[in-house]
Amino acid sequence: MASSKAHHATGLAAGIIAAALVTASARTGGAGIDLIAGVLALIGxxxxxxxxxxxxxxWWTRRRKLWITHRTLTHWGIGWIALLALSYHFLGRHPAAPAAFGFACGGLMHLFADWPNPLGVPWIAGRHSLNLWTSGHxxxxxxxxxxxxxxxxxDDVWFHHAYGRMLLGALRL
Ligand SMILES: [Zn+2]
Structure with a gap:
């Protein structure tokens, strides 16, 4: 696995992405509810x-052993993508949807973080690895x-590419 530090650091980024997408879906109705949905997505x-x-x-046992093999079902790409699609569908229709959507974004981010190292990630069936480097590197x-x-x-959702345009402008100088 990527180090847990990396998972935490990318998790915050995933939460921000989820929050932006949830508020952008504009199906929550009302700015106050948007804010709550965004925060739930961030935490998720x-x-x-x-x-x-x-x-x-x-974790409910004392010895905290793995109950399934490392990087199998909990790292299954299709499962996380299905949760993402399902929770997105329920945005604005079910109060738990923003948190679930955030959770799915975070899970997928985790898979992306694990993907480059040799053990790989079972996106569909069988593990696949980008084989770029070993864990923690x-x-x-x-x-x-x-x-x-x-x-x-x-930038896209909240600022409508204002910063992207600024960056491009700066690069042209
Ligand atoms: Zn992992």
């Missing part, structure tokens, strides 16, 4: 980013990528 994203690892630990690249994605989404 942070919990979801570490979930694939803690979901496989039998190059966390900075993962974290930077997650934050770049978060900034892009936030």
């Amino acid at each position: 994203g942070m919990a979801g980013a570490t979930a694939p690892d803690w979901l496989e630990v039998a 190059c966390d900075l690249i993962i974290v930077a990528g997650a934050w770049a994605a978060a900034l892009f989404v936030v």
Whole structure:
């Protein structure tokens, strides 16, 4: 796995992405409810980013052994994508949807963070690895990528590319 520090750092980015998307869906109605939905999505994203690892630990027992093999069902891409689609569908229709949507964004972010290292991630069936580096290495690249994605989404949704245009303008100088 990517280090837990990396999962936490990317989790915050995932939460921000989820919050931006939830408020952008504009189906919650009312700015106050939008804000609450956004905060729930943010918290969900942070919990979801570490979930694939803690979901496989039998934390209710004393020995805290894994109850399933590491990086199997809890790291299953289709499962997380299904949750993402389902929770998105229920945005504005069910009060738990924003948190679930955030949770799914966080989970997918976790999978992306685990993907490059040799053990890989079972996106569909069988593990696939980008085989770029071993665990804990190059966390900075993962974290930077997650934050770049978060900034892009936030700029798009909340600022309508105002900052992106500014950046492009600056690069042209
Ligand atoms: Zn993991």
